[in-house]
Amino acid sequence: MTDSRFNVRFDAGQADCRWQKAWEEVRCFEADSTSDKPKSYVLEMFPYPSGRIHIGHVRNYTMGDVLARYKAMRGHEVLHPMGWDAFGMPAENAAMEKGVHPAGWTYDNIATMKGQLKQLGFALDWSREFATCDPEYYGHEQALFLDLYEAGLVYRRTSAVNWDPVDQTVLANEQVVDGRGWRSGALVEKRNLNQWFLKITHFAQDLLDGLGDLEGWPEKVRLMQENWIGKSTGLQFAFDLSNGEKLDVYTTRPDTIFGASFVAVAADHPLAQGVADGNAEAQAFIEKCREGGTTAAELETAEKLGFDTGITAKHPFSGADLPVYIANFVLMDYGTGAIMAVPGHDQRDFDFATKYGLPITRVIAANADEADAPLTEAEAGDGVCVNSDFLNGVSVADAKAEVIKRIEAAGSGEGKTVWRLRDWGVSRQRYWGTPIPFVHCGACGVVPVPKDQLPVKLPEDVDFSTPGNPLLRHPTWKHVDCPKCGGKAERETDTLDTFVNSSWYFLRFASQPADKPFDAAEVAQWMPVEQYIGGIEHAILHLLYARFWTRALAHCGLVDVQEPFASLFTQGMVTHETYSRKDGARETYFTPAEVDRSSDGAVLKADGEAVDIGKVIKMSKSKKNVVDPEDIIADYGADAVRWFMLSDSPPERDLPWSEAGIEGCGRFVQRLWRLFGQIGAGGAGADANQDVALERRLHQTIAAMAEDFEALAFNKAVARIYELTSAIEKAEYSASRSEAIRKLQLLVAPMMPHLAEEAWAINTHGQFGLIAEAAWPDVDEAMLVEDEVTIAVQHKGKLRDTLTVAKGLPKEELEALALSSEKVQRSIDGAEVRKVIVVPDRLVNIVT
């Protein structure tokens, strides 16, 4: 009989709290490393504690949560942890702007955001929570950094960085907008600073090869990483110059060597510098090159410019004298900073040659007969060599090998592989980061801090009243005794890039002993992460760094995995239309809460006048098209919000937020609630009845949803729940119906855990524990097979009729049935039946 508690509306506010507390009390989401169940490590990218949770977090963590809960129901021991990527610039900016301490600001934000996450009822193991700014965490990170140093994977060298002269700090490339500091607006300078580097290039080949095995990763991300690593193979060789010196160039097209008509070097190349000494014209040209803009648009439209040095280079085979130019399109930091230019087969060289009247020779053609075909643009395609002396008629591939062989034999060069990937500069001249655990001693040089002196803690009394690195001007912090000789020494004042923090946090989640970063054996229990979920914006940097760091630790013998993330899923953004008014040139935006939206427009609540409805774009504070998760949880409850996050849009695509949509979700929560109250409805009489069709539907749904969850196709799982719900509602009371409702509670449990717990508790009278710890329902395979099927009957490929017949009906019978259909006969209209195609259990197509 219906429990009276189902007669009132489901009170999400109360139920959410009750069950969140219940889960916490029995610690049902704490992962046990010693469990002998199969292990599942489900991880979402941990958040930066910016202040408040935004809707993107909600979507990200809801997906991971459904998967984690589902895996647990399937009998897995699940590790689903949460922590904080807590170092970084915003904390220092807040310190400068509001006078708060970065630590206080960060931990306050963490407290707020943790509370918000808890309101969503995520099945997280909070016992493993940490923030990367905890001295304990960054102390272990310092230890790992020293291990990498020992292994030769850390070094220091001078390198050019983006220096903001106003803020007195280094900026990352993405913090430089149109050549100016994003915060100060000052023109960014290139400065040479002594910087710490990690040897990621040591693993370049390995990182590239590893991508091939990452079948659980989106092809797109693998490609992006491949491009980023940027392997190219070619030849590096030296030209003899007319001034008696040699010039190394690098080319990937040694096969086109006979087409070389000039040589070009970068403006920063030593040869260019040498020419500029005592040559004002050359000096001016180099200056001009440096001024050139750095933005994409400027580069695209930049004209090819060159300066003839007057020097010539001797072609290694033909002996011809090639002019040597300083050219603005040659990059100093790729290859050798100097190229042999082949205008016939490289568009940049072609443009340059055209401008300066240099020879353009075809040396590759589709076949030998087309050796003299004119070139109107550079041809980069395959073919055979022409106009190329000993290479004539040789294929591109063979010619490459042949030229490399001859150059190597002559001792003037060698085949070489060049990478786009650079070593990772990890120095930041900032306070709020992991101190690099080294000291500089006048006598001993750079000395690592002994591990027993870790962590090197950040000083707490810091001054943010002036720009620059507070560690550098701290009165006492940096003055220490040298660990080696005991003499006076200074601490390293650079801190580590925050990407280092996120390069190993998943290991610390898996295992957190006090005395070391992690325990290898325990890590082996969990790693690799079975499913990693996060934004596409981390496709390269974070994911590449984490792959590198894991390899580096394996290289040091600290872990036994190479690839940290077996599967990667990149979720789409949450979007919303914008509301604005144009006031002259200025556009004023309004939040959805300030606007009344109806099907025929939007008006501002304040004055009742219309506002413009703009494009549906990513939620952002500047466009004010945001909703606050806390508000919507308060209005609709956690389960309705979670349900919305999973509905409609495939998880990898953008999800448009809508008021109507969340209202629909809220209605559905209530609808399920009413249905959950109907177990046993109809009484004992109805209970004697069976409803095979409904049972079949139930088992099909269970099986299909399992597939959907495994594939993270939550939108499909949601649709199946709607379908099953409708089917149950329409069904006559029966034992089958009651059973279907019982199972429905389990099916929605991963997605709407609070509602499911509440109904489950009432319906089971608390006798079967928590639904969070219940098992996913079994599928009765026999029930998946339909005994009746609907057959489409087509005439000339168009649907004319459908037939409902017993499954497995022989072809002949199907054909006869189809032909006897009145609708089909009418369509055939006496024409001769020439052919009948019969696909058993599917369709009959009649051809006339």
Add this chain to the structure above:
RNA sequence: GCGGGCGUGGCGGAAUUGGUAGACGCCGGGGACUUAAAAUCCCCUGAUCCACGGAUCGUGCGGGUUCGAGUCCCGCCGCCCGCACCA
């Protein structure tokens, strides 16, 4: 320029990988219940025509393969994302 992805109703999207296009949700319309409202329930909802039985068209556009194409092939168009003077 290079690389990748996508194009299906008013909207978000389904479609067993060549076999009934538009599941499911949202919006919209009509109705029931109610003094009224909320809540709830039922029906309709791709377009055009219609004798109300149905017919024709329809998955960005143009071709093709096939008994049959949203799905495969060729050629276009449009949008989105990433990288970008990488030799």
